[in-house]
Amino acid sequence: MRDLVSRYRGRMSSLAVVAFLGGLLEALFLVIVTGIAMALVGDESTIGPYLGQTVSTGVALTVAAVVLVARLAFNLVGVAISARLTADVTRDQRQVLSRAYLQASWAVQQAEPSGRLQELLTSFVTRVTNAVQTLTNAVTALLSLVAFLGTGLFLDPLSTGAVLVAMAVVGAVLKPVRLRIRARAAASARANLDFADSVSELGSLGLEMQTYGVQHRFTRTIDDLSREAAATQQRVQFLAGTLAPVYMVMAYAAVLAGVGVLSLVGFGDMAVIGAVMLLMLRSLSYGQQLAAASGTLTAAAPFLKGVRDTAQRYAAAPAGGGDRVPPSVTPLVATEVEFAYTADRPALSAASFRIDTGEVLGVIGPSGAGKSTLAQLVLGVREPTSGSLTASGVDLREVDRVWWSARVAFVAQEALLFTGTVAENIRFFREGIDDAALRRAATAANVLADIEALPRGFDAHLGERGSQLSGGQRQRLSIARALAGSPQLLVLDEPTSALDGQSEALIRATLRGLRGSVSIIIIAHRMSTLDICDRIMVIEHGTMTSIDTPAALRENSEFYRNALSVAGIS
Numbered sequence: 001m002r003d004l005v006s007r008y009r010g011r012m013s014s015l016a017v018v019a020f021l022g023g024l025l026e027a028l029f030l031v032i033v034t035g036i037a038m039a040l041v042g043d044e045s046t047i048g049p050y051l052g053q054t055v056s057t058g059v060a061l062t063v064a065a066v067v068l069v070a071r072l073a074f075n076l077v078g079v080a081i082s083a084r085l086t087a088d089v090t091r092d093q094r095q096v097l098s099r100a101y102l103q104a105s106w107a108v109q110q111a112e113p114s115g116r117l118q119e120l121l122t123s124f125v126t127r128v129t130n131a132v133q134t135l136t137n138a139v140t141a142l143l144s145l146v147a148f149l150g151t152g153l154f155l156d157p158l159s160t161g162a163v164l165v166a167m168a169v170v171g172a173v174l175k176p177v178r179l180r181i182r183a184r185a186a187a188s189a190r191a192n193l194d195f196a197d198s199v200s201e202l203g204s205l206g207l208e209m210q211t212y213g214v215q216h217r218f219t220r221t222i223d224d225l226s227r228e229a230a231a232t233q234q235r236v237q238f239l240a241g242t243l244a245p246v247y248m249v250m251a252y253a254a255v256l257a258g259v260g261v262l263s264l265v266g267f268g269d270m271a272v273i274g275a276v277m278l279l280m281l282r283s284l285s286y287g288q289q290l291a292a293a294s295g296t297l298t299a300a301a302p303f304l305k306g307v308r309d310t311a312q313r314y315a316a317a318p319a320g321g322g323d324r325v326p327p328s329v330t331p332l333v334a335t336e337v338e339f340a341y342t343a344d345r346p347a348l349s350a351a352s353f354r355i356d357t358g359e360v361l362g363v364i365g366p367s368g369a370g371k372s373t374l375a376q377l378v379l380g381v382r383e384p385t386s387g388s389l390t391a392s393g394v395d396l397r398e399v400d401r402v403w404w405s406a407r408v409a410f411v412a413q414e415a416l417l418f419t420g421t422v423a424e425n426i427r428f429f430r431e432g433i434d435d436a437a438l439r440r441a442a443t444a445a446n447v448l449a450d451i452e453a454l455p456r457g458f459d460a461h462l463g464e465r466g467s468q469l470s471g472g473q474r475q476r477l478s479i480a481r482a483l484a485g486s487p488q489l490l491v492l493d494e495p496t497s498a499l500d501g502q503s504e505a506l507i508r509a510t511l512r513g514l515r516g517s518v519s520i521i522i523i524a525h526r527m528s529t530l531d532i533c534d535r536i537m538v539i540e541h542g543t544m545t546s547i548d549t550p551a552a553l554r555e556n557s558e559f560y561r562n563a564l565s566v567a568g569i570s
């Protein structure tokens with residue numbers, strides 16, 4: 001919360017000034033009204049003396065009315081500042097978090113549980129917004145309280161002083177409760193994140209759940225997690241809720257102490273005593289607002305911390321890249337590349353190879369051998385733990401990301417389409433890809449006929465994640481997306497493994513058409529997909545064991561020969 005206060009110091013200060021002046025006006029109003037009431041009771045036509053002045057009740061009434069209007073004006077200014085501040089904080093928190101995420105490295109993004117960012121951007125930020133709103137109310141209450149107590153001290157230092165001391169004692173007594181609230185709120189924040197992680201996983205497992213009839217298992221998990229989240233929330237809310245009433249009772253006791261002091265030292269001017277009592281009672285309601293706000297703020301602190309820590313974690317691991325621009329993507333040269341996800345053993349080691357312009361390199365190997373890891377290294381989204389990858393002699397870590405991204409393309413095993421039109425899915429937010437380029441890419445990817453068969457062609461809306469298309473159509477659409485930017489390097493990670501023979505043949509035809517002009521790295525389990533390759537790399541257990549022409553590999557790679565024989569290719 002301190003971060004927020006210092007970041008928005010200017011506006012917080014304006015709010016404090018407005019609240020203090022508003023509080024002073026309200027205190028003045030109460031003093032005047034008490035004076036008028038006492039004058040009426042004593043059948044007098046003047047009130048005072050205040051600061052050595054007495055004024056007629058008529059003038060006092062007019063002044064009270066003017067003060068009231070001024071108080072309203074200050075109130076409204078305070079509300080406007082508070083509304084602006086709250087809206088700004090919401091916007092800023094969302095922007096900071098989402099920008100940090102978008103600029104974070106792939107390693108960080110990939111490790112993040114799905115649904116977590118959404119939870120942070122929505123419910124966590126909402127909690128922060130509410131906390132800021134509470135904070136502005138608390139600032140208003142605090143400064144009004146200061147104004148009231150200041151006026152009280154000015155009128156009658158002794159009894160106001162007694163109330164002040166008692167209030168400080170009350171605040172100190174309630175501190176352990178606040179600490180407890182903070183600990184429980186941290187547990188509540190964690191429970192909310194666990195719940196969000198599970199719900200988002202649930203959303204992606206619908207078909208499997210139905211198929212295996214295991215909904216009850218998920219029901220139980222969700223029930224447990226939601227029970228835990230509700231229980232922690234209840235504990236926090238209860239503790240936070242106790243602060244205000246406990247404070248109120250203790251504060252009334254403080255007023256009682258003030259009255260006790262008065263009875264001991266004797267009453268002075270009735271109008272002054274009346275005004276001080278009124279001020280103290282009104283102070284109590286501001287004090288109660290403060291106590292309630294401190295509970296809410298303490299409970300919101302872990303949510304604010306969650307947003308801030310996550311944004312810092314993202315920002316600490318930005319996507320790589322530098323400012324160098326090589327003459328071209330190829331030759332792409334890997335020298336003794338090693339990559340480890342964890343400290344125990346590298347997922348890929350001793351990878352040395354070179355890809356020239358227009359060359360097609362196949363990559364094969366058993367499951368878990370390190371093929372996808374190699375693809376991510378070549379794409380520059382992961383950096384080698386040791387060794388180097390260079391594009392035309394420039395280390396990929398130093399290459400300008402914008403330049404690089406415009407020249408490489410990737411097709412994953414599962415085509416990821418989003419809710420939007422066919423054209424939007426192929427263009428994929430890149431500027432400078434006109435309609436002719438979309439058509440060319442669709443033609444090259446052998447998907448033009450499928451697009452034209454849709455009711456609105458390129459303007460047809462795809463359902464969520466392109467659910468109205470077949471797997472083969474989705475895959476060819478994602479190849480069209482890759483080709484639309486006229487890449488120099490195309491990396492495909494098992495693009496045909498989930499497809500039927502007909503779809504695979506279409507994709508093979510596409511790749512054959514690109515051969516010679518685009519450098520291609522294609523990871524494949526299907527040996528038939530590899531018949532367009534100039535050379536093939538074999539990766540086994542994280543190590544590159546061979547890289548050669550298909551004919552040479554028949555001679556010197558046992559893995560390759562076995563793979564051919566399993567595929568029924570002699």
Ligand SMILES: Nc1ncnc2c1ncn2[C@@H]1O[C@H](COP(=O)(O)OP(=O)(O)OP(=O)(O)O)[C@@H](O)[C@H]1O
Pocket residue numbers: 110341342347365366367368369370371372373374
């Ligand atoms: N994000 C990750 N964190 C930790 N380990 C990982 C991660 N991704 C992959 N690995 C591990 O690295 C090794 C290589 O994985 P990789 O995905 O590169 O294999 P692959 O050859 O592409 O496998 P497949 O053919 O099954 O897709 C595996 O042991 C895998 O468990």
